[in-house]
Amino acid sequence: MAKVFIDGRAGTTGLRIYERLESREDIELLTLSEEERKDVSCRARMLNSCDVAFLCLPDAASVEAVGLIEHEGVVVLDTSTAHRTAPGWAYGFPELGGSFARGVEKGRRIAVPGCHASGFIALVQPLVEAGLIPASSHLSCHSITGYSGGGKKMIAQYEADGRDALLDAPRQYGLTQQHKHLKEMQAVTGLDTAPIFCPIVSDFYSGMVVTVPLFAQDLAAGKTAADVKACYQANYTGPVVRYCPAADEEGFLSAGALTGKDSMQITVCGNDERMTLIARYDNLGKGASGAAVECLNLVLGVDPTCGLEL
Template structure:
């Protein structure tokens, strides 16, 4: 059998470029590339999509849905990095660490939806606690998530890195104030919550890195675990996972820098607090485990490679 053939539809976008960077030096795959003058040519895209064993969709939602409609080859498999299919029937949600057997669940899937960056941080802490019935699905959760500007795509990157940057861009900016952020649907469905969390995303003047934090009153959790006990519970849950780790409770830093894992494809959870209250913070690179690194991890599972092949951990 020859090398798997991979095509990135939308390879010039932020996520597509990062996937290409992770795959470009690998000799265990064949990477198809579209000519610059053909990037918007529907028939050329159709040809490449159907020549590929696996296609990454790094496109806006409507374009991603259109790309799926172009598939005629029954053997072509898809990883969609857009929001379009994250809660859609027939699609597997691409967060390997949330499955008992990711090699079976994701590895055998034809259509995989890559998680959103904020959703990744939220689900990393909340989903296991709901799975273990420590956190009840009707808990009224709140979450805030600090991110670097690269998650906003090329337009936002240009604003932050331009020579005439407005003064307001030097400070953290809360957004999504209508409380209808596009990641909320997957945050609720994949976690198993009965209602979406009150979610506050914040973008700041640094390139990449995220810190997504959930705050809990321990008395409303099953067994009323302390912060230390929650740390141990999550550490046990992720004990055999190479991409996600839990920092020892004894090493709680005074400050949690949101860019500490910039350039990494890993994710680290820190549990802080005391007997009565806890904060659970997931830190990772919004372009790594929050996007392109996660997509490559899913590709590895789907094609039978080592899960961490091509990743920086």
């Protein structure tokens, strides 16, 4: 039985991971009391007593936690931004195949992808790898997400009585084009240049849709929308990430359709002249906690979907 410790269990991501794991019979969850969870010595003891440690912490605290681990056998799954492009860390999106899958299965240090980044990378990396779009492409991306992606502080803002009326409408952010996910969005896809990225938070709890628009001239010579669809169809056969030929609901596509789920849908809309590449999933599911649990399953050598809601 694997011993698992969630450092930062009180946060939004940590709570969802705990919910996914608490009933499993192949895992022993190590926990700390409310008083102990902020005590560095108690955390260090747990981090060195477990087989697998989830880090659901701010970046600086995650770096500190890794420094507390002296036991070489401990596998670390970090949900923060701190190590997503760091040398020696596997990127936890096994559906990209090859070295990505092997890195999760065999690695000791695994960085769980960012929520917005997961959709962009799922859409772009296979196309770059297959030569359907060049690494020199200058892309744009917009993403709409539920407010739970902002953590406890934002959740409290949206759910407060007498809240600010500005929260009633979608709000674009990351306006300086320096969003923390940009680094992994460029590095993991193999692009020479980070995309123009327009994230939007809206008044619903969880779920998201990430969209990358393409013109025909963005594709390699002679390639069409049919080639893009065929690439996704070959790469994303499920059970967690699946290509869907028609994912819309009578011409609309809701960002909340997969709320509470750990799966992701990939689809292509438009035509050969102008198309949109779309990834739909839950920002707390395949965008965070669900992705982390999937990585844990691969580390343990069990069914990747064990404990997931698909």
